[in-house]
Amino acid sequence: MSSTGSTRNDWPLYEVFVRGKRGLNHVHVGSLHAADDAMALSHARDLYTRRNEGVSIWVVRSEHIAASTRDEKDPFFAPSADKVYRHPTFYDIPDDVPHI
Amino acid sequence: MTTSQGARSDGGGAEPGLQEQFDATIAKDQRIEPRDWMPEGYRRTLIRQIAQHAHSEIIGMQPEGEWITKAPSLRRKAILFAKVQDEAGHGLYLYSAAETLGADRADLTERLIEGRQKYSSIFNYPTLTFADVGVIGWLVDGAAICNQVPLCRTSYGPYARAMVRICKEESFHQRQGYELLMTMMRGTDAQREMVQDAVNRWWWPSLMMFGPPDHDSPNSAASMAWKIKRHSNDELRQRFVDMTVPQAEKLGVTLPDPELRWNEERGHYDFGTPDWAEFKRVISGDGPCNAQRIARRRAAHEEGAWVREAALAHAAKQAARAGRKREDQSAQEGAAA
Numbered sequence: 001m002s003s004t005g006s007t008r009n010d011w012p013l014y015e016v017f018v019r020g021k022r023g024l025n026h027v028h029v030g031s032l033h034a035a036d037d038a039m040a041l042s043h044a045r046d047l048y049t050r051r052n053e054g055v056s057i058w059v060v061r062s063e064h065i066a067a068s069t070r071d072e073k074d075p076f077f078a079p080s081a082d083k084v085y086r087h088p089t090f091y092d093i094p095d096d097v098p099h100i
Numbered sequence: 101m102t103t104s105q106g107a108r109s110d111g112g113g114a115e116p117g118l119q120e121q122f123d124a125t126i127a128k129d130q131r132i133e134p135r136d137w138m139p140e141g142y143r144r145t146l147i148r149q150i151a152q153h154a155h156s157e158i159i160g161m162q163p164e165g166e167w168i169t170k171a172p173s174l175r176r177k178a179i180l181f182a183k184v185q186d187e188a189g190h191g192l193y194l195y196s197a198a199e200t201l202g203a204d205r206a207d208l209t210e211r212l213i214e215g216r217q218k219y220s221s222i223f224n225y226p227t228l229t230f231a232d233v234g235v236i237g238w239l240v241d242g243a244a245i246c247n248q249v250p251l252c253r254t255s256y257g258p259y260a261r262a263m264v265r266i267c268k269e270e271s272f273h274q275r276q277g278y279e280l281l282m283t284m285m286r287g288t289d290a291q292r293e294m295v296q297d298a299v300n301r302w303w304w305p306s307l308m309m310f311g312p313p314d315h316d317s318p319n320s321a322a323s324m325a326w327k328i329k330r331h332s333n334d335e336l337r338q339r340f341v342d343m344t345v346p347q348a349e350k351l352g353v354t355l356p357d358p359e360l361r362w363n364e365e366r367g368h369y370d371f372g373t374p375d376w377a378e379f380k381r382v383i384s385g386d387g388p389c390n391a392q393r394i395a396r397r398r399a400a401h402e403e404g405a406w407v408r409e410a411a412l413a414h415a416a417k418q419a420a421r422a423g424r425k426r427e428d429q430s431a432q433e434g435a436a437a
Contacts (some may be wrong), residue, residue, distance in 0.1 A: 008407070009408075009412060010204075010205065010206045011411070011412065012128065013199065026417075030193060030196045030197075030261075030262070031199060031200075032192065032196065033205060033415065034145070035408075035411035035412050035415040036414070036415035036418060036419070037160075039411065041417075046189075046194055047189055047193075050182075050186070050189065051269075067135065070133060076147075081309075094415045
């Protein structure tokens, strides 16, 4: 994601997400510049799916993505680290109880 | 490169623990990702290397592109088209990776056409015959593969991921080149001479693609410590020679190096020393085609300016029209209610 301002009237930056095949999520594959959404889609097709890498493409203006920052990293993800009881291995079940 | 991201991470370890965290990530062989803190030297080195790599792909379209209209069959023309399109794609993957470090695409292009950033010396040699297309695929892309496969594990995530995509595609490039040469070698004496002539001209420049010898490569140590680079220039050069000699034998061409021979003791081929003075001349702008390559890239950029502007104007008009339509609709809905 570019952080410098667009002083030269450059095409904006888009992030590209591709679904590799049915049954899979869209995955971020990279970025590209395009004048508008339609051009971003056709550029994404030419750039990221020249060899059947995808069956569906999403593009979104990079500036529209909100992301967690590194500064927040530790406290931000802390709530998931201290709750061991969320995991199935937290519970002791006798070995002779079937199918659990 | 001054960016908001760069400026924040500047200031010599103002935020304690960040350098340690970075070092620990590198030591654990994990990837550095765009929003992580990183030393300014790491960021600068990566931007320079990725930009040079991207520029090489973009300039690399020219030597082979010249042969698209002169390809001897529709099959060869289609293959060459696809290959040159791939080179453009590789350039764009890499520019995209450079942008995650805070570099600006238009700025990188400007640096290239103003000669302020370099690209691989190999693309400053001319493609004199169609055999050159085959030899570029075989030797130049072969050398590129040697260089690039270890870069799939480079420490910067977006660069490593771009390299994975690129390496998948390079294999096609090398194989089409070798197949082209095999076809020519099965042809007439004149065709075989053409192949040998092309091999003679491209062999040494291909060896130079790995960069100066280790004792003369001042940036290598830092890049190795940061795990941007995984093997030294000389290691990769040796690997390329060992890989290529049997392919040359199979093809029936002679590599133009009288010192080339198998060394039983080392388990590697010994080979001669490239002309490093020539390498320095070509890399600093004085090769056979440097001026032409840059002039062509500049012309493409400048002649394309009106297209970029027109596309933006079109996008603005479409957006305005869509905005008006929405206003009309809500006005109608308001009237109906």
